[in-house]
Amino acid sequence: MSPVTAGVLQLLALIAALALAYRPLGDYMARVYSSKKHYKPEKWIYKAIGANPDAEMRWPAYLRGILAFSAVSVLFLYGLQRAQGVLPGSLGFVAIDPDQAFNTAASFVANTNWQSYYGEQAMGHVVQTGGLAVQNFLSAAVGMAVAVALVRGFARSRTGELGNFWSDLVRGTVRILLPISVIGAVVLVACGVIQNFSGIHEVGQFTGGSQQWNGGAVASQEVIKELGTNGGGYFNANSAHPFENPTPFSNLFEIFLILLIPFTMTRTFGRMVGNLRQGYAILATMGIIWIAFTGLMMWTEFAHHGPALDAAGGAMEGKETRFGIAGSSVFAVATTLTSTGAVNSFHSSYTGFGGGITMLGMQLGEIAPGGVGSGLYGMLIMAIIAVFIAGLMVGRTPEYLGKKIGTREIKLAACYILITPALVLCFTAAAMALPTPGNSMTNSGAHGFSEILYAYTSGANNNGSAFAGLNADTQWFNSTIGIAMLLGRFLPMVFVLALAGSLAEQKPVPETAGTLRTDKPLYAGLLVGTILIITGLTYFPALALGPLAEGLAS
Amino acid sequence: MNNSVGNTARLIGAGLRALLVLTVVCGILYPLAVTGIAQALFNDKANGSEIKDTNGQVVGSSLIGQTYHLPKQNPDDPEEAAKPDLKWFQPRPSNGLGSNSVNTQYALILSGATNRSADNGAVNGLCFKDAEEGTLCAQVINARETVIADNSTASHTVWPEDVPADAVTSSGSGLDPNISPEYAKLQVHRVAERNKLDIEQVEKLVADHSTGRTLGFMGEPRVNVLELNIALKALSKS
Numbered sequence: 001m002s003p004v005t006a007g008v009l010q011l012l013a014l015i016a017a018l019a020l021a022y023r024p025l026g027d028y029m030a031r032v033y034s035s036k037k038h039y040k041p042e043k044w045i046y047k048a049i050g051a052n053p054d055a056e057m058r059w060p061a062y063l064r065g066i067l068a069f070s071a072v073s074v075l076f077l078y079g080l081q082r083a084q085g086v087l088p089g090s091l092g093f094v095a096i097d098p099d100q101a102f103n104t105a106a107s108f109v110a111n112t113n114w115q116s117y118y119g120e121q122a123m124g125h126v127v128q129t130g131g132l133a134v135q136n137f138l139s140a141a142v143g144m145a146v147a148v149a150l151v152r153g154f155a156r157s158r159t160g161e162l163g164n165f166w167s168d169l170v171r172g173t174v175r176i177l178l179p180i181s182v183i184g185a186v187v188l189v190a191c192g193v194i195q196n197f198s199g200i201h202e203v204g205q206f207t208g209g210s211q212q213w214n215g216g217a218v219a220s221q222e223v224i225k226e227l228g229t230n231g232g233g234y235f236n237a238n239s240a241h242p243f244e245n246p247t248p249f250s251n252l253f254e255i256f257l258i259l260l261i262p263f264t265m266t267r268t269f270g271r272m273v274g275n276l277r278q279g280y281a282i283l284a285t286m287g288i289i290w291i292a293f294t295g296l297m298m299w300t301e302f303a304h305h306g307p308a309l310d311a312a313g314g315a316m317e318g319k320e321t322r323f324g325i326a327g328s329s330v331f332a333v334a335t336t337l338t339s340t341g342a343v344n345s346f347h348s349s350y351t352g353f354g355g356g357i358t359m360l361g362m363q364l365g366e367i368a369p370g371g372v373g374s375g376l377y378g379m380l381i382m383a384i385i386a387v388f389i390a391g392l393m394v395g396r397t398p399e400y401l402g403k404k405i406g407t408r409e410i411k412l413a414a415c416y417i418l419i420t421p422a423l424v425l426c427f428t429a430a431a432m433a434l435p436t437p438g439n440s441m442t443n444s445g446a447h448g449f450s451e452i453l454y455a456y457t458s459g460a461n462n463n464g465s466a467f468a469g470l471n472a473d474t475q476w477f478n479s480t481i482g483i484a485m486l487l488g489r490f491l492p493m494v495f496v497l498a499l500a501g502s503l504a505e506q507k508p509v510p511e512t513a514g515t516l517r518t519d520k521p522l523y524a525g526l527l528v529g530t531i532l533i534i535t536g537l538t539y540f541p542a543l544a545l546g547p548l549a550e551g552l553a554s
Numbered sequence: 555m556n557n558s559v560g561n562t563a564r565l566i567g568a569g570l571r572a573l574l575v576l577t578v579v580c581g582i583l584y585p586l587a588v589t590g591i592a593q594a595l596f597n598d599k600a601n602g603s604e605i606k607d608t609n610g611q612v613v614g615s616s617l618i619g620q621t622y623h624l625p626k627q628n629p630d631d632p633e634e635a636a637k638p639d640l641k642w643f644q645p646r647p648s649n650g651l652g653s654n655s656v657n658t659q660y661a662l663i664l665s666g667a668t669n670r671s672a673d674n675g676a677v678n679g680l681c682f683k684d685a686e687e688g689t690l691c692a693q694v695i696n697a698r699e700t701v702i703a704d705n706s707t708a709s710h711t712v713w714p715e716d717v718p719a720d721a722v723t724s725s726g727s728g729l730d731p732n733i734s735p736e737y738a739k740l741q742v743h744r745v746a747e748r749n750k751l752d753i754e755q756v757e758k759l760v761a762d763h764s765t766g767r768t769l770g771f772m773g774e775p776r777v778n779v780l781e782l783n784i785a786l787k788a789l790s791k792s
Binding site: 198344 | 562565566567568569570571572573574575576577579580581582584585587588589591592593595596599600601602603604607611612613614615617618619620621622623625639642646650651664665666667668669670671672673674675676679680681689690691693694695698715717718719720722723724725726727728729730731732733734767768770771772773774776780783784
């Protein structure tokens with residue numbers, strides 16, 4: 001069997017597995033967020049928090065809950081890293097420097113997991129397992145809560161109430177993320193992912209001498225790293241490290257975990273707004289972009305145009321033998337079209353166009369299928385933009401799911417789609433204009449520019465992957481990427497929740513013959529076009545200087 | 555004003571309590587439960603899939619690549635370049651962080667790739683023999699020359715087009731435990747000669763240790779270098 005055929009079969013297997021999980025998990029998540037019943041352990045948690053889980057919140061209260069919780073999380077994670085030197089279970093690692101500790105704390109709370117440190121050389125058990133892995137759960141649960149609040153905004157009318165943040169946070173964590181993680185972690189251990197609390201120890205080698213191994217709770221962190229679209233590796237090599245991703249099966253399983261919640265949340269959305277076909281239209285849009293990107297990536301990587309790749313006879317630089325080109329390409333697209341940023345191969349050594357595809361995936365706003373929660377709310381914002389454009393064409397007030405898209409709504413949606421490109425392009429321009437940031441580049445020419453464009457694209461979109469030749473552990477990059485991650489995560493949430501509040505207050509408008517049908521293939525096509533044109537026009541000049549220049553030259 | 559300060563303090567307090575409770579659940583109970591299950595059901599795998607040679611000595615992990623180098627002339631000289639021991643099957647190059655910079659052995663202290671771009675070191679869109687040292691072009695071209703020189707024997711010539719891509723590129727982790735079956739076959743003549751074994755014997759050894767795609771379509775065919783060398787050691791002793 002040719003590697004291309006095997007790659008296509010792996011993609012089909014992935015689609016089949018996702019299709020099987022789609023209905024049960026999507027419906028289950030809808031029940032989790034709609035149910036009135038609290039389980040006993042959840043009641044204990046609410047009691048400890050001191051919150052009434054049945055109190056409905058309007059959007060400012062919901063937002064305040066998110067911001068307070070996230071601010072406390074950043075401070076706690078920062079303090080944990082700064083105190084590492086005196087904490088037990090730190091494997092002898094010292095405190096993290098202030099700029100790097102800020103960057104890492106912002107990164108994990110913002111669901112980005114950009115890493116300017118080397119995991120195996122910097123972080124002990126307490127910080128990894130008790131700090132970083134915890135935020136893998138909680139930042140994901142926050143993203144899902146915001147998405148659910150927006151869906152409630154569409155589903156409810158004549159009320160400003162969006163649900164209860166504490167209840168959504170706790171339910172997302174204990175009813176959705178934890179059970180899947182326990183099962184997934186055991187599957188990963190069965191493949192060979194390590195799970196222990198050993199210290200750094202010596203293991204004998206074949207030709208004598210020994211190698212040093214770090215122990216760690218790797219499987220339990222690996223599974224939520226993928227499932228919560230986080231992406232922060234236990235080891236520096238992330239999912240390319242054999243202890244994080246040992247076999248071709250574990251590779252496909254991890255890709256499945258990355259895509260699982262973002263795709264199935266479209267079912268949850270359809271279920272909660274009472275029209276499954278609306279969910280299918282969103283799903284189709286996400287699916288078309290994901291499959292097209294994966295196809296393009298496989299094509300450019302198998303063709304391996306690029307001087308050094310031509311000389312080597314294949315694009316295997318930075319890729320593992322067990323995954324090959326197909327297994328690496330499918331992973332690379334899944335990780336950059338979601339907010340994951342885990343890598344099983346190093347994007348910097350991809351072909352020029354291949355690197356460009358990973359960047360464009362993030363620049364689309366990570367909505368196909370996107371991060372857990374953030375993918376759905378990002379896509380719904382684009383859906384609003386698409387009905388607005390269609391409304392302009394025919395001269396009618398646009399509506400979506402029975403809600404009028406008026407001035408206030410479209411202003412909030414426009415703010416949402418402007419904030420990340422503004423962060424990416426301004427910070428990239430500043431880094432290129434200043435004298436010192438450029439010293440961090442490993443590669444020169446177009447690819448050097450790409451390293452910096454990639455860094456801010458990844459930070460502001462909360463992805464976390466990198467063209468990792470860039471030495472990002474400088475005060476400039478630690479600070480600016482840290483700020484980009486926080487603003488890129490929480491400002492859009494402000495606009496989404498404000499939008500959700502204003503939608504929930506409206507009364508539904510009845511559907512007429514003139515209403516644009518948003519559950520039809522025509523609309524899915526319009527949505528794909530809107531996404532590509534808006535993002536394409538925003539980023540085309542920057543992409544032309546980086547990956548397009550590199551790709552066209554080879 | 556006072557009221558809003560009080561409200562903010564109450565909210566921060568709730569956030570802190572929520573964080574602490576959920577840290578206990580997700581950061582303590584969950585990893586301990588998974589560790590318990592993992593250690594009970596898959597003890598060997600949860601601890602790194604250690605592998606033993608025929609004497610029962612632990613010689614590494616079946617998942618982690620090693621280097622097969624000759625002992626250093628002067629073990630204290632950090633400048634001395636490690637030379638491959640051509641008796642053994644050789645792994646992929648490791649020019650990124652995964653390569654060992656501490657001693658002649660392959661210490662798992664850091665994993666990572668070269669992160670060199672596809673045009674790193676190219677001049678006018680091509681890689682030349684005199685490419686700047688340390689660039690990806692130079693690494694690939696030098697690696698190919700070394701593979702050809704090392705593996706050509708008196709009775710067997712290796713041609714440039716026989717060298718597969720994995721033999722001249724570094725992996726993502728720098729700890730790739732595998733090579734492609736093509737690269738293993740390419741090393742057969744050299745290994746047979748150095749160990750005074752029949753070529754057919756070594757060819758059979760490679761065939762026995764080649765793994766196909768999982769279920770016929772997942773991943774790529776590969777050979778585990780450490781397992782292959784352990785079997786080779788047993789064969790050359792018998």
